[in-house]
Amino acid sequence: MMNANILIGSQLLLWFMVILLSVVVFALARQLGILYQRIDPVGALAMNQKFAGGDKAPSMVLTTLDGREVAIAPRGSGDVGKARSQLLFFLSPTCPICKTLLPSIQSLRRREAAWLDIVLASDGGTENSHRAFVTERKLEDFPYILSEALGRAYAVAQLPYGVLIGEDGDITALGLVNSREHLDSLLEARRLGKPTIQDFLSDSEGMQVPVRNAHSADTRRVEPSISQRN
Numbered sequence: 001m002m003n004a005n006i007l008i009g010s011q012l013l014l015w016f017m018v019i020l021l022s023v024v025v026f027a028l029a030r031q032l033g034i035l036y037q038r039i040d041p042v043g044a045l046a047m048n049q050k051f052a053g054g055d056k057a058p059s060m061v062l063t064t065l066d067g068r069e070v071a072i073a074p075r076g077s078g079d080v081g082k083a084r085s086q087l088l089f090f091l092s093p094t095c096p097i098c099k100t101l102l103p104s105i106q107s108l109r110r111r112e113a114a115w116l117d118i119v120l121a122s123d124g125g126t127e128n129s130h131r132a133f134v135t136e137r138k139l140e141d142f143p144y145i146l147s148e149a150l151g152r153a154y155a156v157a158q159l160p161y162g163v164l165i166g167e168d169g170d171i172t173a174l175g176l177v178n179s180r181e182h183l184d185s186l187l188e189a190r191r192l193g194k195p196t197i198q199d200f201l202s203d204s205e206g207m208q209v210p211v212r213n214a215h216s217a218d219t220r221r222v223e224p225s226i227s228q229r230n
Contacts, residue, residue: 050154050155051154051155051163051171051174052171052174053171053172053173053174053189054170054171055170055171056073056169056170056171057072057073057154057163057165057169057170057171058072058073058153058154059071059072059073059074059075059169060072060073060149060150060153062145062147062149062150063145064143064144064145065127065130065131065134065144065145065146066140066144068143070119070143070145072086072088072119072150072165073086073165073169074169075168075169083167083168084115084116084117084167085115085116085117085164085165085166085167085172085190086116086117086118086119086164086165087108087116087117087118087119087162087163087164087165087186088119088121088150088154088162088163088165089101089105089118089119089120089121089160089161089162089177090121090122090123090151090154090156090159090160090161090162090163091120091121091122091159091160092122092124092125092159093122093125093129093130093132093133094125095159095160097159097160097178098159098160099137101160101177101178101179101180101183102137102139104180104183105118105120105142105183108183108187109141109142112187117143118142118143119142119143119144119145120139120142120143120144120145121144121145121146121147121150121151122144122145122146122147122151123146123147123148123150123151123152123156124148124151125146127146130144130146154174158176160176160177160178161174161175161176161177162174162175162177162182162183162186164186164187164189164190166190172186172189172190173185173186173187173189173190174186
């Protein structure tokens with residue numbers, strides 16, 4: 001009889017502990033949800049001292065590694081129906097973060113193919129090293145430009161760097177891109193009509209929003225552009 005009472009008591013205690021643990025987990029999950037809502041989204045860091053959202057993008061025609069001509073920020077075609085946005089993604093074969101972002105770039109290209117063209121660009125290094133990089137990473141479907149003039153025209157100082165150019169040839173959004181979240185923020189800024197997520201939050205709240213960027217929230221090292229290293 002005593003053993004039966006002990007068994008019943010242990011079962012009741014076990015169920016009590018399970019219920020208590022469930023309540024604690026629920027409370028923690030609720031607090032995490034509240035904390036997540038209070039955390040401002042992290043966007044690409046706009047470090048460019050030469051350009052800002054809304055500025056006219058430097059327009060030029062350049063040749064890719066495979067000999068194709070690509071118009072950067074084309075304007076004046078007059079055919080609005082055929083106008084497309086461009087994303088210039090500046091990278092380097094020696095930039096580790098650039099390499100980790102390439103799957104996201106490929107996914108973005110497929111997802112936004114209806115309105116967006118993605119151009120890969122670098123401003124230094126040998127042509128052979130870039131050709132090997134293209135083959136290694138299976139980037140043959142992308143226009144790949146090797147041009148120091150392009151990097152200087154857009155004042156690219158660190159890598160990886162993204163510039164989103166609208167159908168009208170204006171810079172829609174730009175910034176240092178060292179995570180998929182930063183990459184997506186360029187497109188989100190376009191949807192919101194602001195050059196950066198931080199600008200949108202600042203205007204919405206009427207206050208300066210702290211920028212958590214590659215130097216704080218993301219501790220991975222950013223690479224100087226090749227032209228900056230030379």
